Amino acid sequence: MRYMSHLLPLSRVARLVGQPRSTIQRMIHDGELDTFDGMVDMNELLRVFPDVRWEDDGEFRRVEEIKEKAFARRVYERALPGKEVLAERLHELGREFAAAKSLLLHYDRVHRFLDDKLDDLAERAGVDAVATLRHWLRTELEAAPDEAARAEALLAQESVMRIMSATVTVRPSGHEFFVEGNDTILEAALRAGIPLNYGCSNGNCGECRARLLSGQVSKSHPHDYVLKESEKADGVILMCSYTAVSDVVVEAGVAGAEDIPVQRVQTRVKAVERLNEHMVALRLTTPRSRRLRFLAGQHVTASIGGDAGEYHVASCPCDDRQLTLHVRRDNRPFARRVFEDLRKEDTVDIEGPGGRFVFSLESRRSPVFIAWEDGFAPIKSLIEHAMSLEISEAMHLYWIAAAVDAGGADHYRDNLCRSWADAYDNFFYTPLSADDGLATLVERVLAAHANLSRVDLYVAAPRPLLDAIREAALARGLALRGWHGEVIEPFPGAPATG
């Protein structure tokens, strides 16, 4: 039995089947799952995932947990939409339910009429074929196949999801993300790692203007910026002021490194975490109203009093107000302060961002990341960004470092890299020793990738290693647009790279 066409966005499909979005994209790419206009039909979902128990899903459990108040109040508020949005979503579902019910009533009338006509025909003509047809029709309508129960469970689960969150699709980039709780469209996009263009984030500058192409939004934060009447008529909204009530499609710009202005933000130290003898993870929190806008892979200037140093941000822009810097023990005054007397709640001034070592959002090539010693910081930010975007391509990380005893940074977040490899079936991690020498290291990395024309190389290393990898990779077929290099200062005390 087939059910009426019911199209689902990919993000919701991924949640329904409990798989990463990248897996769904891969299935579509491999022809295992059909789509229509970028959406998946419910019938197709039931066909491809016959074994999924729809009622036993995390989304239902999440709702149950919220109902039982197992979460702290803050999480409770974060997960649930506001009353107005909830009312509007229920209203929309109620409208759909009413339309489906009236259609069913209509089908029921048609069925009765047809049944009567078949009775008449059978009596008058006495044709066996009519009796057979009537029998088939009754059997089909009265049967309650397993598929019907599965479709019912799927629809119920999808309805819960639609009450809890809405999907936003961005044109022309094609990015897709969920809006949950009371988040604005902009907040939800940034949390998902999608760098939509914006300025003040509080309704004053108008830089987050977007055009609503379909779906329903509602204003969740007031704004002072005044939209022109012509813009309003054209469906223009401010993404920092509006939330999505239903699934929406917006036309909005995605920011590149050149679009982000230099900012000055005063942060507080959340933790100074000693990673090993030579490395510290400095965790900072920005004020609620003054987040740092940056792209993964960029660097900032950090200062305590007058003591400053330039560092790559090691955290993902999707980490909201949290910033992490990896600080090496060296002679810079900032590093000395961090290692010697920086405490929780102290103030650290951040100025930035800078640099163009950023993720290529439009690329469909596989990213290969190469980090040398603490060049891992920008690489970590890039990887976490790629993961938040749920890219479907395979990702490889090669981390070259010398042991602490040999004066190197060592693979100071080795466990994190291994946990990524365990958690993601498209992520591969290879730690390498800096003792192996430049030529051997270049060969080990490049020999593992036979077709470099399908690869994006992201390398954060000192100049000699950077140049050697670039030259060898281009000679073996790497496209120029696939090269992304960032110069890292040699690690003090570690073996030279060239």
Ligand code: FES
């Ligand atoms: S970011 Fe300034 S108005 Fe939205």
